[in-house]
Amino acid sequence: MLNSLYKEQILDHYKNPRNFGRLENFDIKNREVNTLCGDEIEIQIKLNLNSVKEIKFNGRGCAISLASASMLTEFIKDKNLEDLKNLKKGDILNLLNIEISAVRLKCALLSLDALKNGILNYEIKK
Amino acid sequence: MLDVNKIKKDFPILNRKINGNRLVYLDNSATTQKPIQVINAIKEYYENYNANVHRGIYKLSEEATYKYEEAHKKVADFINADHNEIIFTKNTTESLNLLAYSLTSNLKEGDEIILTQMEHHSNLVPWQQIAKQKNLKLKFIEIDNEGKLKLDQLNDLITKKTKIVSVTAMSNVLGTINNIEKIGKIVHDNDALFIVDGAQSVPHSITDVKKIDCDFLCFSSHKMLGPTGIGILFGKKNLLESMKPFLYGGDMIKEVKFSDTEFNEIPWKFEAGTPNACDGVALGTAVDYLNEIGMQEIMKHEKELSKYALEKLSQIKSIKIYGPKSLEDRNTVIPFSLNNIHSHDISAMLDQYGIAIRGGHMCAMPLMSLLGVNGLSRASFYIYNDKEDVDILVESLKKVKGMFN
Numbered sequence: 001m002l003n004s005l006y007k008e009q010i011l012d013h014y015k016n017p018r019n020f021g022r023l024e025n026f027d028i029k030n031r032e033v034n035t036l037c038g039d040e041i042e043i044q045i046k047l048n049l050n051s052v053k054e055i056k057f058n059g060r061g062c063a064i065s066l067a068s069a070s071m072l073t074e075f076i077k078d079k080n081l082e083d084l085k086n087l088k089k090g091d092i093l094n095l096l097n098i099e100i101s102a103v104r105l106k107c108a109l110l111s112l113d114a115l116k117n118g119i120l121n122y123e124i125k126k
Numbered sequence: 127m128l129d130v131n132k133i134k135k136d137f138p139i140l141n142r143k144i145n146g147n148r149l150v151y152l153d154n155s156a157t158t159q160k161p162i163q164v165i166n167a168i169k170e171y172y173e174n175y176n177a178n179v180h181r182g183i184y185k186l187s188e189e190a191t192y193k194y195e196e197a198h199k200k201v202a203d204f205i206n207a208d209h210n211e212i213i214f215t216k217n218t219t220e221s222l223n224l225l226a227y228s229l230t231s232n233l234k235e236g237d238e239i240i241l242t243q244m245e246h247h248s249n250l251v252p253w254q255q256i257a258k259q260k261n262l263k264l265k266f267i268e269i270d271n272e273g274k275l276k277l278d279q280l281n282d283l284i285t286k287k288t289k290i291v292s293v294t295a296m297s298n299v300l301g302t303i304n305n306i307e308k309i310g311k312i313v314h315d316n317d318a319l320f321i322v323d324g325a326q327s328v329p330h331s332i333t334d335v336k337k338i339d340c341d342f343l344c345f346s347s348h349k350m351l352g353p354t355g356i357g358i359l360f361g362k363k364n365l366l367e368s369m370k371p372f373l374y375g376g377d378m379i380k381e382v383k384f385s386d387t388e389f390n391e392i393p394w395k396f397e398a399g400t401p402n403a404c405d406g407v408a409l410g411t412a413v414d415y416l417n418e419i420g421m422q423e424i425m426k427h428e429k430e431l432s433k434y435a436l437e438k439l440s441q442i443k444s445i446k447i448y449g450p451k452s453l454e455d456r457n458t459v460i461p462f463s464l465n466n467i468h469s470h471d472i473s474a475m476l477d478q479y480g481i482a483i484r485g486g487h488m489c490a491m492p493l494m495s496l497l498g499v500n501g502l503s504r505a506s507f508y509i510y511n512d513k514e515d516v517d518i519l520v521e522s523l524k525k526v527k528g529m530f531n
Contacts, residue, residue, distance in 0.1 A: 061468065064471075
């Protein structure tokens with residue numbers, strides 16, 4: 001029961017976030033804020049043709065939002081934008097592999113919002 | 127000394143197990159738990175005398191009306207007001223909105239309203255939005271490093287154009303106790319109206335509106351053992367009489383013609399529509415409960431518990447406690463941060479140990495940015511909390527810290 005939310009894997013990604021930082025050159029950049037708690041995640045992507053060549057994220061947030069962003073950036077590397085557009089809530093929850101209450105769902109999905117809206121904006125501009 | 131073990135027995139919810147642990151409820155600034163007496167009052171209302179108040183000429187309605195009006199009297203006595211100076215609203219927010227709309231109807235462009243930097247959103251947003259509509263000027267008394275008001279500023283801020291000063295008696299974020307009487311004196315010397323947000327102070331201290339000499343006082347039932355859905359607005363009789371109603375409709379009228387309406391007497395002039403009579407009655411029961419324990423005793427208990435909690439919490443390495451340094455200037459609200467652990471993570475992890483505390487911006491976003499934080503954790507106590515609760519909090523916080531470092 002204890003730590004069902006804060007499993008070792010979550011804490012590991014929180015303490016040592018993967019792909020944390022900024023890119024010098026990027027094609028996609030988007031920042032999303034969770035107004036409820038002030039958490040914010042920015043995602044930057046450098047593309048190779050239509051797939052993710054490099055990805056970095058930065059921002060601040062709780063363990064759930066940061067771990068989720070860290071896992072997401074690992075997961076989407078080399079993936080095609082078309083596939084990423086179809087990513088759903090369930091995919092993120094599978095990555096996290098923890099029970100999430102409705103209140104914390106926004107934390108878990110903040111990075112997905114940042115990614116999908118980023119791709120959307122990129123395609124509109126293109 | 128309060129017999130906390132006896133008091134705990136009156137609160138059924140405290141028997142609940144949360145994640146296998148006994149509930150340690152430390153979010154009393156947000157809302158308090160309800161004693162069985164209050165819960166029974168609600169049950170009794172609907173089982174025995176539910177009827178619409180102020181209308182029916184029959185036994186049930188007469189009983190409901192009597193009980194509902196009696197609750198107004200109990201609340202009036204609790205803060206040393208007259209019984210027709212007590213209006214029941216939905217919550218503190220509605221009480222403040224009522225004032226914000228009614229008192230600004232005659233204000234002119236450039237007129238000023240003074241607030242403080244430590245106001246809850248409920249005592250900021252209504253004034254701010256009306257100020258935008260009517261081109262009024264909002265001014266703020268600043269806070270110092272400890273989170274105390276820089277009261278000296280008031281004399282400089284207040285001008286002939288200042289019509290309203292609205293201040294919290296006790297900060298829901300920092301626990302700061304403001305010198306309301308002193309502020310009131312300055313406000314009245316300058317012929318402005320003085321509003322006190324008592325949502326945090328009334329449940330935790332002796333309130334005497336004649337001594338404070340405030341024109342209006344707003345507070346909430348649910349923060350003082352009563353049900354949700356009832357707020358209180360105290361207003362001085364002559365002011366309430368001269369003010370226009372806020373909401374129009376049934377119950378607030380004396381005589382209605384197609385072309386005009388004569389309004390009811392105070393306080394009913396401000397209670398349009400069928401009121402939340404049941405919860406109003408139950409608030410009366412909550413007031414009885416507090417009176418039986420005695421506010422003086424409650425204040426003593428909370429001072430002692432705060433002192434203990436501040437000492438114990440400050441022994442945790444790398445904790446940062448916010449708010450006034452002196453115990454004199456603060457009450458049971460204890461805001462803190464622990465390393466850089468997000469306040470929502472702290473709340474969520476403490477929840478695993480059965481502890482309920484608040485984390486986040488606590489309905490005071492501008493204050494958070496002033497303090498340079500994204501959010502804080504906050505423990506706040508009431509009559510059913512004891513030193514053991516503090517010990518459990520401290521031990522659990524140490525565990526949380528261990529997991530994140």
